[in-house]
Amino acid sequence: MTEPFSLQIDDTVFTGLEAGEGIPVVFLHAGVCDRRMWENQIEAVAAAGFWGIAYDRRGFGDTSSPDEGFSHLEDLEAxxxxxxxxxxxxxxxxSGGALAIDFALANPERxxxxxxxxxxxxGARVPRxxxxxxxxANAMEAVEESGDLDAINAVDAHAWLDGPLSESGRVSGEIRALFQTMNGNILRKPQLTREDKPQSAVHAVGEIGAPTLLVAGDRDFPHIVNRHDDLSEEMENAFAVVIEGTAHLPSLERPDLFNPLLLEFLAMLTGQDDHES
Incomplete structure (x- = not known):
């Protein structure tokens, strides 16, 4: 079972979940989710002998902060x-992956x-x-301009959970309810206007030497799937896996397919038997 934690760092209170002990595995959530998207994975890595950690970034979940100058990278380091x-x-x-890349470039030894x-x-360019x-995309933009938060949440669920070309409502039940709870919370939070934007990592990704597993869902936006293919060539120790039948959040949608990939990768990194607890 995961345990909640909170950390007060200056005027910000970061909320998170953790479980297990051992080598830390730090989970960074997507921009339409919060720490709760990783609860299944935290439990899985804890059972395999690792320390699973996830926290809500500023503007997400239950983390609370004033509207002040900040950097997600500096927050992660803190x-x-x-x-x-x-x-x-x-x-x-x-966006949690982008933050992981930024951290790896700034702190390769960690x-x-x-x-x-x-x-x-x-720093990635807007795709064609x-x-x-x-x-x-035009429908998403029109709904966002309307200011109807429930409608925006519904369109976001279609685009990011179902997949842009999938039938709306393809993913249902508890997973959809959780997505709409997490994303609805984000939509209703006060906007933070003073983020220090990170430097572009587009031309530096090839400098990352750490072993990297790239995972995409085949129902995701095509440019995102293609990006994983490109990264597998640019990053010397990376390989890409596509999980069929999933969209932008395969770990949330199909933990039964994602978790074995994650545990196998962790076992490869550490030499630990992923069946040991």
Missing amino acids: VLEALDVHAAVFVGAS VAGLVLVGTSIS LPPEIMTI
């Missing part, structure tokens, strides 16, 4: 220091491995989208 974590394996989804899920990259995807 959270790790507060937890007395020097080095770890970092698992990041979407990264034992990376797992990047549907990752974005700081095919016509069928542009239709979805």
